[in-house]
Amino acid sequence: ALPSRVKIVEVSPRDGLQNEKEFVPTDIKVELVNRLAAAGFPNVEAASFVSPKWVPQMADGADVMARIERRPGTIYSVLTPNMKGFEGALAAGADEIVIFGAASEAFSQKNINCSIAESIARFEPVVQAAREAGIRVRGSISCALGCPYQGDVPVASVVDVAQRYLAMHVDEIDVADTIGVGTPQRVRDVMTAVTRVVDPARVSGHFHDTYGQALANILAALETGISIFHTSVAGLGGCPYAKGATGNVATEDVLYMLRGLDIDTGVDFDAVVDIGQWMSAHLNRKGSSRAGNAIAAK
Ligand code: HMG
Numbered sequence: 001a002l003p004s005r006v007k008i009v010e011v012s013p014r015d016g017l018q019n020e021k022e023f024v025p026t027d028i029k030v031e032l033v034n035r036l037a038a039a040g041f042p043n044v045e046a047a048s049f050v051s052p053k054w055v056p057q058m059a060d061g062a063d064v065m066a067r068i069e070r071r072p073g074t075i076y077s078v079l080t081p082n083m084k085g086f087e088g089a090l091a092a093g094a095d096e097i098v099i100f101g102a103a104s105e106a107f108s109q110k111n112i113n114c115s116i117a118e119s120i121a122r123f124e125p126v127v128q129a130a131r132e133a134g135i136r137v138r139g140s141i142s143c144a145l146g147c148p149y150q151g152d153v154p155v156a157s158v159v160d161v162a163q164r165y166l167a168m169h170v171d172e173i174d175v176a177d178t179i180g181v182g183t184p185q186r187v188r189d190v191m192t193a194v195t196r197v198v199d200p201a202r203v204s205g206h207f208h209d210t211y212g213q214a215l216a217n218i219l220a221a222l223e224t225g226i227s228i229f230h231t232s233v234a235g236l237g238g239c240p241y242a243k244g245a246t247g248n249v250a251t252e253d254v255l256y257m258l259r260g261l262d263i264d265t266g267v268d269f270d271a272v273v274d275i276g277q278w279m280s281a282h283l284n285r286k287g288s289s290r291a292g293n294a295i296a297a298k
């Protein structure tokens with residue numbers, strides 16, 4: 001049976017915007033976060049505390065965090081690749097941090113400039129400090145369904161990173177299809193293997209939609225007991241260090257599908273369609289959510 005409720009982590013302020021060439025004004029980022037929280041998302045990925053040389057678009061993370069309205073009960077999460085990022089997150093009052101490693105060596109080098117083993121060693125003090133400060137921790141596993149540099153990624157490599165995260169006591173593990181190459185059978189295989197070692201209630205699916213497989217992949221993941229998904233309004237997104245990757249699965253499309261499956265999210269669908277249209281207008285392009293565009297055209 002499918003879960004009756006799904007938790008959506010809205011990642012557009014971070015994954016959605018990080019790849020935008022033109023700097024998105026801090027005011028717009030703040031409004032995006034505020035509107036998403038008001039629409040009912042339990043978790044909004046609001047910023048990254050990464051090197052501004054590596055990802056200039058995320059350089060204003062501390063300002064974004066300082067200026068948003070905090071809705072009680074909403075978790076505002078931020079990316080932290082190292083202790084320097086953690087210190088920023090702590091000062092900003094983040095509710096949750098995200099350490100982000102990879103199941104592929106080649107991608108680890110490109111994205112965070114170190115090997116998988118080095119990244120794990122770097123994350124350990126970060127996770128420990130977060131736990132001491134009472135901050136939730138998510139561990140993201142990039143390239144869990146394929147890598148732009150290495151190609152196939154063995155399921156065992158994904159499980160290996162998941163086990164390393166578990167040993168650090170992360171709260172949630174994000175299985176990420178960074179470049180959107182996965183297909184449902186592969187998703188079933190990876191999720192089945194990961195949930196053999198991690199409680200499915202603590203595993204999420206983070207799907208990019210490059211090859212148009214993301215909704216099918218979410219359905220496949222739901223069938224393996226996964227009930228947390230990452231989505232981005234208007235399908236914004238992409239990683240600057242993942243060649244050829246397009247946006248995350250569009251939030252509007254996922255909400256539409258889940259509503260059809262009678263799965264509750266607690267999110268106001270109409271408000272999300274409006275946010276998607278507003279954000280796309282700001283970025284001067286048509287968003288890639290099929291459901292969002294269909295409803296807006298009515
Ligand atoms: P490095 O160059 O090896 O690091 O980069 P370093 O420690 O040698 O530091 C170099 C410079 O960066 C120094 O400054 C540091 O102070 C500064 P300088 O002395 O040259 O002036 N620095 C920082 N500044 C601010 N905040 C920090 C920070 N750390 C160092 N936290 C590093 C290593 C990890 C920092 C770099 O590679 C980096 O920032 N990478 C981030 C890349 C990124 O953000 N990628 C996108 C997010 S991941 C993603 O999208 C995937 C995901 O969506 C899931 C999926 O789809 O797969 C999550």
Ligand code: MG
Nearest residue numbers: 015176178239
């Ligand atoms: Mg991503």
